[in-house]
Amino acid sequence: MATVTNTIRGQAQSLNSNQKPKSEYMLLIGTKVLNEATDEYEFISLPQPVGIDTMQAANVSGEGDFQELLCKRNDLLEQLLAFAKEELNPGDERELELTVKIYRRKASQAVKHTKVTFNFVKEK
Numbered sequence: 489m490a491t492v493t494n495t496i497r498g499q500a501q502s503l504n505s506n507q508k509p510k511s512e513y514m515l516l517i518g519t520k521v522l523n524e525a526t527d528e529y530e531f532i533s534l535p536q537p538v539g540i541d542t543m544q545a546a547n548v549s550g551e552g553d554f555q556e557l558l559c560k561r562n563d564l565l566e567q568l569l570a571f572a573k574e575e576l577n578p579g580d581e582r583e584l585e586l587t588v589k590i591y592r593r594k595a596s597q598a599v600k601h602t603k604v605t606f607n608f609v610k611e612k
Contacts, residue, residue: 511539513572517588540569
């Protein structure tokens with residue numbers, strides 16, 4: 489019986505360790521839809537919010553255009569979180585002027601490469 493209890497306890501701890509930390513500050517992505525019963529618009533969001541206080545900033549090293557883009561992304565995250573902390577009380581929400589894009593990742597492509605045979609054996 490102890491083995492079963494320990495196994496169940498271990499599985500529960502494993503599930504808890506795989507869960508993301510709960511966010512206090514979130515972006516809700518959705519759209520406004522006319523509710524015909526009330527003749528008012530209501531906000532319908534995606535099922536999962538995007539936590540901004542649990543989001544990791546991008547690691548930036550080196551210099552260049554891509555690194556500058558990463559810095560700007562970090563600035564956006566920092567400023568959104570600062571705004572939320574300063575302006576929102578628990579349960580409050582505000583509509584923001586943000587752009588939402590949808591993106592489909594490119595299929596991984598095999599590298600086109602002609603195999604080269606190296607002759608690294610020294611002839612006698």
